[in-house]
Amino acid sequence: AWTRALSRSVEAALGAGSLPLAAGGDHSLSLGSVDGAMRHCARDGRPLFVLWLDAHADFNTPETSPSGNVHGMPLAALCGEPGFPSLFAEPVPAPLPPANVHLFGLRSIDAGERALVTARRVGVTDMRTIDEFGVVAPLRRVLDRVARDGAHLHVSLDVDFLDPSIAPGVGTTVPGGATFREAHLIMEMLHDSGLVRSLDVVELNPFLDERGRSARVLVELVASLFGRRILDRPAPAIEAVSSDPAGRR
Template sequence: MTDSEGRDSRRRTTLLGIPMDAGTSVPGARMGPAALRIAGLATLLRELGHEVEDAGDLPPPEHPFVDMVPQDVAACRNLEEVAGWTQSIHDRSHALASQGRLPIFLGGDHALSMGSVSGIARHCKDAGRELAVLWIDAHADFNTPATTPSRNMHGMSLAFLSGEESLRPLLGDRPLVPLPPEAVHIFGLRSIDTEERRRVQAHGVRAIDMRAIDEQGVAALMRPLIEQWMERDVHLHVSLDVDMLDPSLAPGVGTTVPGGATYREAHLIMEMLHDSGLVGSLDIVELNPFLDERGRSARLLVELVASLFGRTVLDSPPVRMRAF
């Protein structure tokens, strides 16, 4: 199976379940990996011609001691459990990427990305490859122990990955490769805390909010990002949070925010990312089956992943952004 440029478009994927909800105060996201499997994720990917290995779920980790100042410990809910998950996920993420696999991390709350993305960043540094991260999310996840109003660590993931010093101990003795501001793009933002907004702006992280999407449209905003990434031939990590979608489409999430992406907007994002040929790793996070309606959210997420991996309406070659 080849793409329109003659390259083999089949991918060696590994599904890895991360049954954690320690990063949030709403239980249920730990059931997300099972729901995605039941919704047929592996079957759809195989039907698209990809090799699929299901590595099962990571077991609950040991809770390590985290050497942080007392006020930061108090500000982080389930700190030791999140640190254990972060270190365990980091190790598997780095190993899978080093083996040439395309890891798909089935969440689980968005705190899992502290481990998945940090492992990918470490691999990219080892391989001499530039990493770009597309954070598809209603939230910026850029809080710190000093700014969090909720104490939920899924709201600190991107701050940790960007090098927030107070959160560095979460990774223990493993190397952290901080993401530079130009490597991170938040897409679909529509809910952000006051102090968090100041930190995002001060750090220089690029964010496209729902107003920009309303005014300009998905294609006009995605195209220049993809062209930049293609020009630099990056490893693209996509972190897909179900709450980017409007809750009328995907109610199975503990942090619903009205005014999210439509069905076609979400699929268009995935289709354009597939056309780029750059996606090398993926998070699917914040699916909470306990809050879902007869599996609607899980089925929609699986359909979106199918679009990301090449399912099209017509059997025609994709239109590439630009040839370099």
């Protein structure tokens, strides 16, 4: 019921021309937010692309999951993997194509979901790739594809995408995550692209945070995605200079 209610709210916000931001608990929240975006896109005849900024793949099924936690399963459910009860309102939209999902920042994956992610050809930029090439080139390829396809871009930001030294307030920390500047650069690139149409911010646990550190970082990242920069640099004035040998301008 909660997933369906959130789906309706997101679909209504998109229909009104707004950009919905779903902020809350664990990553099962995306079952509702992405479903709402899928319904909106189906009505508009537009493809949906999901950028999943997360340490984990969240592509387990009840059969593959070692823990049984639903917050490790939302992408599998949205992509139509078997084993899920009726989570979505009728009529159920066509599943999200796995090829329209890109996992960015991945560094922890269970054996069963690794097999599924590989078999379904989900896009992946893991931390090894980011270590080698940085965030700019891999993210630019994703954004170029979204722009080329004229797709609706849904961004789902999990706090554990960040290194726990920066954002400790999460229940599933994994060392070796994105740095403060890498994360800000990603948000700035997303803003500059003009492609983001809906957003999740999930997995912040205030009881595990340290004096609000993680919450403050998240606020700053979301502000960057919506256009705030660390430095607002005005464009320099361009002064024409002639080639007069006497030096007159």
